[in-house]
Amino acid sequence: MSIQWFPGHMTKAKRAIEEQLKAVDMVIECRDARIPIASSNPMIEELIQHKPRLIVLTKRDLAESKITDQWIAHYQEEGILAIALNVLKDNVISSISKGCELAMKPKHERDLKRGIRPRMTRALVVGVPNVGKSTLINRLAHRKVVEVANRPGVTMSLKRIRISDKLEVVDSPGLLWPRFEDQLYGIHLALCSSIKETGYQIDAIAQYGYDFFKEERTEKLLEYYKIESLDDLESFYRVLTTRVGQPEDRGPQLFLRDIQNHAFGPISWEKPDERTA
Ligand SMILES: Nc1nc2c(ncn2[C@@H]2O[C@H](COP(=O)(O)OP(=O)(O)O)[C@@H](O)[C@H]2O)c(=O)[nH]1
Ligand SMILES: [Mg+2]
Known part of the structure; x- marks a missing residue:
């Protein structure tokens, strides 16, 4: 979009x-x-x-x-x-x-x-x-x-x-606009491919995704990439890029693409208890 x-x-x-x-x-x-x-x-x-x-x-x-x-x-x-x-x-x-x-x-x-x-x-x-x-x-x-x-x-x-x-x-042909007034929601929309991310946002969106998985869904990343543990973002990107022979700075793109392609199975980015509005 x-x-x-x-x-x-x-x-x-x-x-x-x-x-x-x-x-x-x-x-x-x-x-x-x-x-x-x-x-x-x-x-x-x-x-x-x-x-x-x-x-x-x-x-x-x-x-x-x-x-x-x-x-x-x-x-x-x-x-x-x-x-x-x-x-x-x-x-x-x-x-x-x-x-x-x-x-x-x-x-x-x-x-x-x-x-x-x-x-x-x-x-x-x-x-x-x-x-x-x-x-x-x-x-x-x-x-x-x-x-x-x-x-x-x-x-x-x-x-x-x-x-x-x-x-x-x-x-209804009238399109409604999403809740993009808050940066967090913009990130959620991008993670679900509902808005197009731009180059300078990719790092931030991928980092948000990484933090989310690290805090709440670590095993899904470990399982998919077949790695032992999550240490820090840089070494995570290094693992991702090395295995496909790409330069390290491509890490965020590769990771975001996997997220958007549902590589880790069903993921809910928002829970009702976090709801404020
Ligand atoms: N996996 C999955 N994909 C869906 C579902 N509903 C719609 N899609 C996909 O989501 C994308 C957007 O759907 P579309 O009907 O064009 O959305 P619209 O912009 O609201 O009219 C398309 O690629 C659909 O195939 C669903 O329930 N499950
Ligand atoms: Mg439509």
Whole structure:
């Protein structure tokens, strides 16, 4: 991903989402299960307001399932329904249908008490770039795409997918910006290939990765590189580069590439107890 976000883009994206929200009953918010904070939009709560919401933690195959479960429990405590998906492999139609039905349940019950029968639910899919929105939409679209509409005002097309007689999912072309205002989240996004790192950042990102593994997941590095212990960063890079016959200053690049290629198995970079926002 190499999208550059500027205030103008952000205002435009915000308006587009606000406009789209008027036409839907609920929101399906995709977040990367490895980095649910960094991959969430900082204004999402304000944007969604009181609409029912289903958080979909995508890429669950790349995250540590125990930590993903903690995230789901954490959202539950906050009164938000969350599910985790491998968008490439799981039965997304069934999971999304059930999730949306549960998210809408309180509203439907309120409506029924007032004598209003529930009508078809329209759910808008939102999320920052690279969380898997298009993949999700495409997998849902194995059913038929009922409409591609151009709405006046904002130039955008809305793709609506009829999932069942109870649910229609609306694709949102308005891209939301990630939580890059804090350097830590920028690093997390780069570790998950969700923003493009630039040359001068590679050392810092790789060093963050090294410190993370050294503190919490040492055995994963030892196992993968078949080394005895982690001493210091320099000797770690020396081992990495020597084995492939590359100059030592290529260490950070090689290590970051392995991280981004999921060489060490599922990794969750963010845990709910570290959550501040
Ligand atoms: N391993 C894994 N990869 C996924 C998953 N969902 C999406 N991807 C990959 O993530 C990348 C970004 O997905 P995309 O749908 O383009 O994201 P978008 O920018 O939100 O529309 C693609 O390479 C997808 O194949 C998932 O659940 N697991
Ligand atoms: Mg997309």
